[in-house]
Amino acid sequence: MEWDWDFVWQIMPTLLQGFKITILATILGAAVALVIGLVFAVLRMTAPRPIARVTGFIVEFIRGTPLLVQLYFLFFVLPDIGIRLPALVAGVIGLGIHYGTYISEVYRGGIENVPRGQWEAAKATNLTTRQAWIHVILPQAIPPMIPALANYIIAMFKETPLLSAITVLELMNQAKSIANSNYRYIEPMTLVGVFFLVISLISVFFLRKLEARYSRVDER
């Protein structure tokens, strides 16, 4: 079978529709991941010992199991206990929790990398804990985190095709349904690959720029 450009233009609108959902899932997933990551990080760093340890175990467990199975869990098991989520919501929560566990490590690393002396200096100048966080610790902790956070969000973007397994009509799912109804796999599957590759390569380019910009913070 040959590559057919006419067919490509014919399916492009459907693929773009799917691509919109892919982008939407990525943005929402990133928002959930950034918040959940913070919750995990704070629990592991400041909660009483037993809670911190349980959180640590949960984080390890989520990181050690496949996202696909976690999505199935959210999509198939939760309705049995009365929580019925629309596919996209289940997908966004799944992505958010999974990548939240990775992101929590970024937060933790970033905060722990602020030298102890900065805390002591904040205390010595009579800043409240709140002031110390806002004016001393976070401004130093956040910039070095940015490239790592962006990296995980790009990784999450690449994993969004998994949402097709729980019936979200994103790019991959649209491509699959086009392929199945036309019996042509070359164009839709290749285009999915190209879409992801192009966006990833562009984002890697910007990631390099972010790294160049923010890694200088370390070398004071």
Add this chain to the structure above:
Amino acid sequence: MIMIDWSGYIGLILQGALVTLQLTVMGCALAVVAAFAAGLGRVSRFMAIRMLATTYIEFFRGTSIFVQLFWAYFVLPFAGITLSPMQAGVLALGLNVGAYGAEVVRGAIKAIGREQREACVALNLTRRQAMRHVILPQALPLMLPTFGNNAIELLKGTAVVSLISLNDMTFQAQVVRAQTGSTLIPFVTILVLYFAMAWVISRGMRWLEHRVTRGLDGVRA
């Protein structure tokens, strides 16, 4: 409610676990080969080889295992290459994780100090000898922790082969769900099994790390 005979279903899931294990082991083997080939290619002195390695790495890191797997399984047949689900799975998993591994190999080689290279030149070692006897033995321990994480990523990646109907653990859990209508038990079972496998990998890597760093004590300050 009727009692379900779980032993048969657990058997199904364990059969799936074997397939998952098989995929992980073969995928890791391919990934290690690809990682060293491409990682060494990235530090080659020939530009053509460097470019080839870079293209491979960027290409496979730019899309997910899922997309690559579907491509290998559904598009390659049109180019005359028909793969079984297992072959497509090993190929996609191995090449994808291998691309991440290649960057680890390259990073570790670059991390070995200049003085080591200069010593090799002073001793008149060929580039090949220097790599084989001086650089790689020191770079290997640096790679192992990240390789462990990559192996766990590969294990997690195996779940997507269920979507091209290879009867791995995730696929079998779906079968059990379809036959019993129970969702909690099959999915919790496989989550625990995946986690156990990931734990074995991370312990195994730590042990390996311990072994290869033994005797290197004091070599690097």
